[in-house]
Amino acid sequence: MSKHITPAEAAALIPDGAVVTVSSSSGLGCPDLMLKAIGERFDTTGHPQNITTLHPIAAGDMSGIKGVDYIARKGLLARIIGGSYPSGPSSSEPPVIWQMIGNDDIPAYNIPSGILFDMHREAAAKRPGVLTKVGLDTFVDPAREGCAMNAKAAAEPVVKKVEFEGEEWLYFKAIVPQVAIIRATTADERGNLTYEHEGAYLGGLDQALAARNNGGIIIAQVKRITKSGSLKPHDVRVPGMLVDYVVVDPDQKQTTLTDYDPAISGEIFRPLETFRVPEFNIQKVIARRVAQELQGGSCVNLGFGISANVPRILLEEGLHGAVTWVIEQGAVGGVPLLDFAFGCASNADAYMPSPYQFTYFQGAGFDASLLSFLEIGSDGSVNVSKLSFRPHVTAGAGGFVDITARAKKIVFSGMFNAGAKLSVADGKLVIEKEGKLKKLVEAVEHVTFSGPRSVAQGQEITYITERCVLKLTPDGIMLTEIAPGIELQTHILDQSEFPLIVSDKLKVMDAALFGEALIGLSLPEKPARTLTGAQHG
Template identity: 35%
Template sequence: MKMRTAKFIAELINDGSVVIPGGFGCCGHPDVIIGAISDRFQRESQPTDLTLIFGSGGGDKKGQGLDKLADSRLIKRAIGGFWGFCPSLTKLGLEGKIEAHNWPMGVISHLFRDIATGLDGHLSHIGLNTFVDPRLDGGSLSKSQKSLVELTEVRGKERLFYPSLGVDFALLRGTLADHQGNVSMRGEAALHDAFWQAMAARNAGGKVVIQVERVIDKLVAEEVDIPGNLVDYIVISGEHHFPSYGSATVTEDEPRETLPLAKSLIIERACREFIPEGAFLNFGIGIPAIIGEKLSNLYKAVHTSIESGVINGSPKQGISFGEVNGYSSIIQQADLFSFYNGGGIDIAFLGFAEIDQYGNINASSFGEKVTGAGGFINIAASAKKLVFCGTMSTKGLILESDEKGINIKKEGEILKFVKKVQQITISTNHSEFIGKHISIITERAVFTISEGLIVLEELAKGVSAEDIIKLIPFPIKVSDKIKF
């Protein structure tokens, strides 16, 4: 292990290199190293034609993280699970200025592990019958680009093959290193995929570079998260690593933003879902993360998680998503996705952007806003029960409530129940969803989905079935035992 400056590392990176930028969205991004690469490119117009591979792209939606590299001369190709925190890089992909691919986050986590194992790629059922499937969009952000994903068959079953492109550099972040190159991540929000990313780069013949706050003489063995035999270079940032961009800018004493009534109604109803003792829960970003925080205070005999690898506790929101207060344990992200894929989640609370008449759900692309699938596809395909949470309309929805119930003062400009979704993040009318309990909780009604058929099950006070039906541009079934 050698200690070097970020500028030195940036100058090591050759044109056409395949780079893994570490972290999880707004958590744990190696900003000092990424900033040095950006600075070098501004000075020298080098390196060029890089390929990025990430599970959740680093950023704060305001220019930090991977958006520092958002130049089509610098980046040739990017493969990522979640793109929502790096909008400038996403825009390049949508415009076809870079080759951009959205694969399920769990697939990418497992791809790192498979590269470390020496495999040519990752084989999985995850992504079948979704926009990642080459029979649909093939996972490309721009329809003009060719899919990298291959449809194949193993023992009579359809599978998707996600190829390895090799790894030249893994650029990661830890908290402390010692003089033997061992790294501890004890001050980070989670372990993320750092161990497997380092091993993938090492075994693929690449270089492993880790940004840390400082170097000490020797770490206690039990605190080592990345062993020194995997590490080529240490970059000392010389500054405190906040676990997330959010925790770097928000103090614990800062008052929280008041939630709109629509979101509060959804959260209140979601918290009344039956949750058996000992259940294992997952919460997505947005409204589900707030539900997770509420439920963690209501139920002590359940287990919760977010896909960064954190078990139990209260998940934070916004650009702190990935951080959790009061967690009980942290495991490797890839290992948590193995648990997810095997059916370990009892109930998943997830958001949605659109739902259509075929039971397709879009949670990855909505107009010009493309976040990517993140862990949504892995979780939805594998969880035993799904609870989708979101408003019936968006962009300008205003609600009021009184003793008679809720009153829609202004309907949102965009309805979220549509004839055809813009992108199929999951399709509930396929075999893996048959027999699975699927609910949709909105601010004014609750639905279930069975084999693609949407059924109205509950109405909020002050709302009639006719009010709901007129907002949905396709036939739905109204339950004979509708609740109020």
């Protein structure tokens, strides 16, 4: 018997007060039609009321895929828990969900994506919750915000600090969903799901298990339905025994602003010459210097921002394949995409389900992470998750906290100041007008990465800007390199709210970074892996 029903029929199955988990990453894999149907049902009937929604990565992107904004209604939504939230340019109207969060209409939480997936797995196995050190001394820690995004959330904590086996841990109680809404490409008549046009598997299987094992229902949105028995068993990522209902949206987008690109789903491989390489500008200078931190043969995580261009630097320099890129949505290898398609990769080697990718990150199985910063504090802490004057632009932390918790090496990149007018002439950096907003501040507004905890763990931390390179040391932040054309006192020391340690071996950054020609990048090989003792915590 077919499990196919209409979106309206599926929306009618969601009871008042339900906990609903939604699988998506911004526009990637978003069951947009299903979320729209829930909002339309509420507008017509006033139900479902007071639901809690869980979004381990994010739902919707405000660029043609509204996602969570369809259900951002007073009376419909009672509480929301997300790894991140839709964002938009500062000139646009904030997403409705951000207005609800900012107005304190509902409790809203930003829990790291990996921890949210862990909470689902604990619920599926009927275990009490998650014990983790991920998030200690960051906004996740109850000693700070405890993941709360507003006053209503602060009054209803979702995390507490506990002692276990003589150590300090964070404890997140498992959350049991009554409904899971997931997405795939194809369902057969029995509800078996395949993902052949998707850019990632995300966490649909784990979310379905959490609902099924606790007596809930699973609704799958797909592009098409096929005859029972026509799918190859090895291609099925979510078996039909876990799927109760199937909704069809033949027009579902593959990801943000992308109807369908077979290279994103690994069905074809694009010729390397078809990938756009960055035009020469200040951001490219920074990305080039970040690339110089890499080793051949390493596995490197990428975050959004300037660092997302680093794979294109290697491509341009003839080094594609020297590094394996890993991103939180699950792609391994290939060429990570930019802008609205970030989170996808073309020509990938493999796709891992997001929960397992986060296990890889949380346990520091990878070699380095390339991430961005909004602010750097005097203690080395980094903020990427909150700026009070631009709240709907900073979308939350996503997997940032999971990734940085134990990473062996992290390279943060960004502009030294905000709003500076810069140019390059004769291989030198020229500051035409200084920025009005300093990004090296005494204390960051929101601690997404803890400098003191990093020092205690012995992590290697580098901050790269257009005008200098900085390193985190036990004694503070040390200036190790300066761009050609930059005046140390005026352009760097005076532009930081706190004193910098100037290395007695201060170097000038490679002048080749500041020219349009290739820089002749070469990567030292990563040392061969040897057996190390098991480490926990």
